[in-house]
Amino acid sequence: MTFSDSDMTDLVDLLKRTGEEEILPRFRAIEDSDIKQKESAWDVVTEADTAAEECLTAELSQRYPDAFIVGEEATAENPGLIDGLGEAEFAFVIDPVDGTYNFASGMPTFGTILAVIVNGECVAGIIHYPDGGESLVGAAGGGARLLGARGGERRLKVAEPTGLDQMVGTISWGFLKEPERSRIAGNLAGIGMPFAFRCSAWEYRLAAAGRAHFVSAHNLMPWDHLAGVLIHAEAGGYTACLDGSPYGPGVNSGGLITATDPESWSLIRREIFELS
Structure with a gap:
């Protein structure tokens, strides 16, 4: 087809x-x-x-x-x-x-x-x-x-990379369990402007249009993320699961980060999720 x-x-x-x-x-x-x-x-x-x-x-x-x-x-x-x-x-x-x-x-x-x-x-x-x-x-x-x-x-073109304190982005930490939920929510204080629409359609729109620097999610239902990740990639962005593996159809758990580039992805993973 x-x-x-x-x-x-x-x-x-x-x-x-x-x-x-x-x-x-x-x-x-x-x-x-x-x-x-x-x-x-x-x-x-x-x-x-x-x-x-x-x-x-x-x-x-x-x-x-x-x-x-x-x-x-x-x-x-x-x-x-x-x-x-x-x-x-x-x-x-x-x-x-x-x-x-x-x-x-x-x-x-x-x-x-x-x-x-x-x-x-x-x-x-x-x-x-x-x-x-x-x-x-x-x-x-x-x-x-x-x-x-x-x-x-x-x-559409994603935003230029920037420092963590200048980033605009969203992480759906509400799906996490304690103590990880509170730890990641606290780390968001280091972000320039964290936001959450509770709507992947709008979150990926801002990211693909260069108005936000990252989107991160843990509840990986395919209808929420497949289209947005593809559109963001075509706008020049980068997405990977939290363990560094590619995201795509069939990946329904584990969390992902969509960012402007691989370096920004690594920065968010290290500073917000505290993963090396």
Whole structure:
């Protein structure tokens, strides 16, 4: 299976239409009773998540009948879906509403994420922002671009390396257990400006556009990271798991750091995670 420019265009259009039809009509119209908690008070799901994923899955299945489709909400019902993703001949990975807590709270920091896997490698990523209408896209070897809501596009480039005290970045330390959680949270005091949107779609956007220097995560669900890591790499960035191994489909644990370059990756690993 090959993935072409026309496929990319069609998929961007599909995410836009799904946002317009399934997500935006429910934005700021969700009742508290419609918000379902999953593993924590900030890990929630709404009708927008399920409706958008069902729409995307149906459309992708019709257009690409041989594709293996992994959606966040479908995996919640059947965790075994992500098994074998690293060897998949052709697959799509969907996060219908990334940043559901923000969406349910009426904040526009959410997005729809789609990763394309061919022969066990992520070859394309699309992150669409329904509220603003922009799309972040990247294809292996083709660079990364931000597509405007009304046309036009901008090539993306990661930030220039800088010292730790000048860095802007995010680490999802909330998933860690004590005492590591408190130790890493304390070490973030050495960062110029730590932030957290609880939304990979926006965190990778800032990093790929040169507005943040790093993103780090420990809960490595493929729908959160595959597309963003690919887009960031195409913007000139560097990602590796905390043990130095490559990140890709099939890697679901162990933590990762996405940084501007290998030297910055090593600096964050040493100073924040205290790993040599």
